[in-house]
Amino acid sequence: MSAPGKQSPAVETPDTLGAFPRLTPVQLQTLSEVGTTASVSEGQVLARAGEPLGSFFVVVEGRVMVHSGDPDLLESDQEPRRDEPGDAAAQIEIHGPGRFVGDIGLLEGQPSFATIVALERGRVLEVPIDELERIVTGDPLIGDLILRAYLIRRSMAIGYGSGLRVIGSRFSPDTRRLLDFAARNRVPHRLLDLERDPAAEAIVRRMGLDVADVPVVIVAGSRILRNPSIVEVSQALGLRRIRPPATSDVLVVGAGPAGLATAVYAASDGLSVVLSDAVATGGQAARSARIENYLGFPSGISGAELAERANLQVVKFGATLFAPSTALEFTSDGGALNVRFSDGTSVSPKTVVVASGMEYNRLAVENLDRFEYTSVYYAATINEARECGTDPVVVVGGGNSAGQAAVFLAGTASHVHLIARGSDLTASMSRYLIAQVESHPRISVHRQTVVARANGTTRLESIIVEHLGSGTREEIATAFLFVFIGATPATGWLGPDIERDEHGYLITGPHAESSSSRRHPLETSVPGVFAVGDARSGSVKRMSAAIGEGASVVRMVHDHLETGGSRL
Numbered sequence: 001m002s003a004p005g006k007q008s009p010a011v012e013t014p015d016t017l018g019a020f021p022r023l024t025p026v027q028l029q030t031l032s033e034v035g036t037t038a039s040v041s042e043g044q045v046l047a048r049a050g051e052p053l054g055s056f057f058v059v060v061e062g063r064v065m066v067h068s069g070d071p072d073l074l075e076s077d078q079e080p081r082r083d084e085p086g087d088a089a090a091q092i093e094i095h096g097p098g099r100f101v102g103d104i105g106l107l108e109g110q111p112s113f114a115t116i117v118a119l120e121r122g123r124v125l126e127v128p129i130d131e132l133e134r135i136v137t138g139d140p141l142i143g144d145l146i147l148r149a150y151l152i153r154r155s156m157a158i159g160y161g162s163g164l165r166v167i168g169s170r171f172s173p174d175t176r177r178l179l180d181f182a183a184r185n186r187v188p189h190r191l192l193d194l195e196r197d198p199a200a201e202a203i204v205r206r207m208g209l210d211v212a213d214v215p216v217v218i219v220a221g222s223r224i225l226r227n228p229s230i231v232e233v234s235q236a237l238g239l240r241r242i243r244p245p246a247t248s249d250v251l252v253v254g255a256g257p258a259g260l261a262t263a264v265y266a267a268s269d270g271l272s273v274v275l276s277d278a279v280a281t282g283g284q285a286a287r288s289a290r291i292e293n294y295l296g297f298p299s300g301i302s303g304a305e306l307a308e309r310a311n312l313q314v315v316k317f318g319a320t321l322f323a324p325s326t327a328l329e330f331t332s333d334g335g336a337l338n339v340r341f342s343d344g345t346s347v348s349p350k351t352v353v354v355a356s357g358m359e360y361n362r363l364a365v366e367n368l369d370r371f372e373y374t375s376v377y378y379a380a381t382i383n384e385a386r387e388c389g390t391d392p393v394v395v396v397g398g399g400n401s402a403g404q405a406a407v408f409l410a411g412t413a414s415h416v417h418l419i420a421r422g423s424d425l426t427a428s429m430s431r432y433l434i435a436q437v438e439s440h441p442r443i444s445v446h447r448q449t450v451v452a453r454a455n456g457t458t459r460l461e462s463i464i465v466e467h468l469g470s471g472t473r474e475e476i477a478t479a480f481l482f483v484f485i486g487a488t489p490a491t492g493w494l495g496p497d498i499e500r501d502e503h504g505y506l507i508t509g510p511h512a513e514s515s516s517s518r519r520h521p522l523e524t525s526v527p528g529v530f531a532v533g534d535a536r537s538g539s540v541k542r543m544s545a546a547i548g549e550g551a552s553v554v555r556m557v558h559d560h561l562e563t564g565g566s567r568l
Contacts, residue, residue, distance in 0.1 A: 062122015
């Protein structure tokens with residue numbers, strides 16, 4: 001193919017927030033020691049959307065174009081709509097000498113979401129992926145520069161709506177399931193809504209699809225998945241590449257902050273580790289747009305970035321990441337532990353660390369169940385903000401998650417209504433966050449207020465709220481409801497044999513009547529089974545505390561393995 005110069009900007013894309021840094025001659029020399037320099041011709045394709053990006057490319061001479069999609073397919077399938085800033089067809093970058101291409105997916109085995117073409121004759125430095133991984137995780141200067149740029153680029157791609165195209169109805173639970181999966185895994189994507197996007201209907205007709213085929217997922221413009229399962233999408237994206245070994249030193253169930261910390265510290269200690277999760281790494285923390293009170297990050301860090309960095313550490317130290325796959329059943333027969341997963345896989349580890357966290361509580365409100373899959377959200381990230389646009393939104397809850405969501409959504413929504421049952425936010429929200437909420441001109445706080453009813457026909461149109469003190473009611477127009485009213489422990493898969501407290505949290509340490517005084521502080525009533533993070537009774541519901549427990553439990557796992565689990 002030839003480069004579509006008629007669409008290409010004439011000048012190099014300016015750097016944005018460190019997304020497109022230029023490597024220094026010294027850094028280029030370091031990379032050249034593990035790579036090879038090759039000549040490229042005008043129009044030569046270095047990578048095509050939908051295919052693995054086999055190498056890390058740095059421009060040495062000439063210029064390359066990065067097009068978010070396949071230019072051939074985009075020109076034939078749809079007319080680029082330059083007036084829509086979120087349209088994937090509009091995202092074109094030009095890079096000259098010293099610039100490198102790719103994003104975080106290159107380090108995670110994902111296919112390229114962009115086509116990369118040489119605009120003129122020149123030379124590129126090609127570095128194998130395994131060497132790049134070694135540099136990113138081992139060289140504090142070059143590694144951090146590349147990693148930071150890749151994380152920013154992924155965030156930008158998500159904001160643009162590049163990457164996957166999901167064709168379906170926004171009122172369909174199956175469509176929402178696919179969108180949630182993409183969002184949780186931080187995969188750039190865009191919905192072509194059959195209800196309001198003429199292009200979506202045109203594509204469905206051209207492909208000859210029927211109702212049973214929808215929703216459709218198009219991976220980078222080339223691979224078409226008809227009404228796919230989550231596992232099928234994850235395999236197409238390279239997110240689920242290997243099955244876990246039948247046994248290991250430790251199986252960690254749940255890849256939130258506590259589970260990630262356990263996997264990193266256990267694997268770095270030389271233990272064989274399998275880390276599993278039902279959906280994606282990061283847990284609830286990955287759904288936070290900005291975490292501002294985590295030690296060492298004075299300007300804050302997004303939950304997604306924290307999860308991506310931890311992900312790379314998990315891989316660096318050799319742990320096996322197994323996701324998405326849901327733990328269905330745990331058994332302990334004569335001390336032999338076994339966990340069965342939703343795809344039929346069984347793992348028989350020497351120890352199990354339960355880090356499965358919490359499941360969000362749903363709002364029991366009249367008529368709301370009709371809109372559960374179309375208008376109710378349990379996370380507020382850039383993906384949800386893009387779906388809401390400038391429309392007013394309602395956030396329900398009085399804790400930090402609700403406060404963070406309100407502040408983040410107020411950056412794009414015309415107005416945010418924060419509905420809190422309590423009369424004083426200080427009981428459950430950090431003071432720094434209260435100050436941001438109360439001072440924001442587009443946030444209204446409704447204290448001592450609950451949601452009484454949801455209104456709408458095919459979609460949510462408004463909610464009725466009631467003031468608990470006076471009983472007065474008010475109607476608030478909105479099509480988007482964000483719910484942060486707490487959660488319950490996700491421990492049903494463990495069965496009834498492991499002791500819990502009255503709220504369902506796992507009891508650890510020498511606290512239960514059936515326990516031995518030799519039980520480790522984070523060990524459950526079943527020898528060799530430990531619990532960390534939010535699912536544990538008495539845990540501090542803070543991300544830093546969960547990470548601390550994940551690090552601490554590794555020493556207890558070592559002790560269990562060394563003693564054979566004896567509690568005598």
